[in-house]
Amino acid sequence: MGEIKLKDKVCIVTGATSGMGKAIARAFYKEGGRLVLSGRNEERGQTLEEELPGTVFVPGDVGNVEDNKKLVDKALSTFGRLDVLSLNAGMLGLGSVVDLPISEWKKTLDVNLSSIFYISKYAIPQLKKDRGGTILINSSIAAFKSFPNHPAYCASKGATLALMRQMAVEYAPEIRVNALCPGPVDTPLIWDSAKAFEDPKTAVENAANATLLKRLGTPEDVAKLALFLISEDASWITGTAMTIDGGILNT
Numbered sequence: 001m002g003e004i005k006l007k008d009k010v011c012i013v014t015g016a017t018s019g020m021g022k023a024i025a026r027a028f029y030k031e032g033g034r035l036v037l038s039g040r041n042e043e044r045g046q047t048l049e050e051e052l053p054g055t056v057f058v059p060g061d062v063g064n065v066e067d068n069k070k071l072v073d074k075a076l077s078t079f080g081r082l083d084v085l086s087l088n089a090g091m092l093g094l095g096s097v098v099d100l101p102i103s104e105w106k107k108t109l110d111v112n113l114s115s116i117f118y119i120s121k122y123a124i125p126q127l128k129k130d131r132g133g134t135i136l137i138n139s140s141i142a143a144f145k146s147f148p149n150h151p152a153y154c155a156s157k158g159a160t161l162a163l164m165r166q167m168a169v170e171y172a173p174e175i176r177v178n179a180l181c182p183g184p185v186d187t188p189l190i191w192d193s194a195k196a197f198e199d200p201k202t203a204v205e206n207a208a209n210a211t212l213l214k215r216l217g218t219p220e221d222v223a224k225l226a227l228f229l230i231s232e233d234a235s236w237i238t239g240t241a242m243t244i245d246g247g248i249l250n251t
């Protein structure tokens with residue numbers, strides 16, 4: 001049997017009840033990670049706790065400061081240490097600059113960007129104490145290019161990379177901080193995103209065909225990269241935004 005990559009590593013995974021967050025939770029669990037999972041849907045959270053025995057589900061809204069503190073506290077009260085933050089929760093906030101309500105702009109920035117600041121603020125002292133911690137932000141290729149009717153999404157995803165670099169510099173060498181930048185991945189979010197187009201089904205098919213590799217990514221494709229980036233195999237990688245997009249940025 002090969003090495004168990006995350007033996008006894010305590011990992012917080014947000015956005016864990018759906019899409020990439022769920023695939024990441026499963027991948028970390030398989031490698032021995034002890035998981036604290038965050039999501040909004042309690043029923044889906046319970047199902048996940050049953051699927052991955054020994055994991056703890058903490059319901060909450062990542063845009064809420066106190067819920068982030070609760071998540072870190074729960075990791076410590078349950079497992080007594082903290083090693084990994086895998087931050088996947090995200091929303092789209094669809095609408096052009098003129099049409100997008102200001103409340104929706106603020107909410108999107110809260111969920112996609114401020115949530116990362118909030119949880120990092122509470123988790124970093126503990127990660128430093130437990131030495132060897134790592135933070136992995138699920139950003140997007142939207143950090144590098146625009147998409148119609150996604151101003152809040154693109155702005156927030158771009159800013160996550162600036163925050164990632166800032167934290168990588170400030171908390172090295174104890175803590176590694178990196179970001180994933182996925183292209184089109186087959187999750188509920190891409191189908192919501194396609195609603196910004198006249199014909200959503202065609203928009204998703206077009207996104208798949210626009211990749212060099214002619215398919216959407218799967219949540220599992222991304223989970224493999226996430227596992228690599230938080231593991232010891234990536235111990236010399238920090239401050240990096242890693243694209244995983246079927247080559248779409250090169251088209």
Ligand SMILES: NC(=O)c1ccc[n+]([C@@H]2O[C@H](COP(=O)([O-])OP(=O)(O)OC[C@H]3O[C@@H](n4cnc5c(N)ncnc54)[C@H](O)[C@@H]3O)[C@@H](O)[C@H]2O)c1
Nearest residue numbers: 015018019020061062088089090140182184185187189190
């Ligand atoms: N699917 C794609 O094509 C794609 C591409 C690039 C980046 N991403 C990013 O990947 C991450 C995961 O998204 P996904 O594609 O797996 O979609 P998804 O819809 O399956 O997952 C997003 C998760 O975030 C959660 N969430 C949203 N708002 C929240 C809040 N306020 N509090 C707590 N949780 C909240 C949702 O409940 C859901 O579980 C997101 O940050 C997204 O922006 C997705």
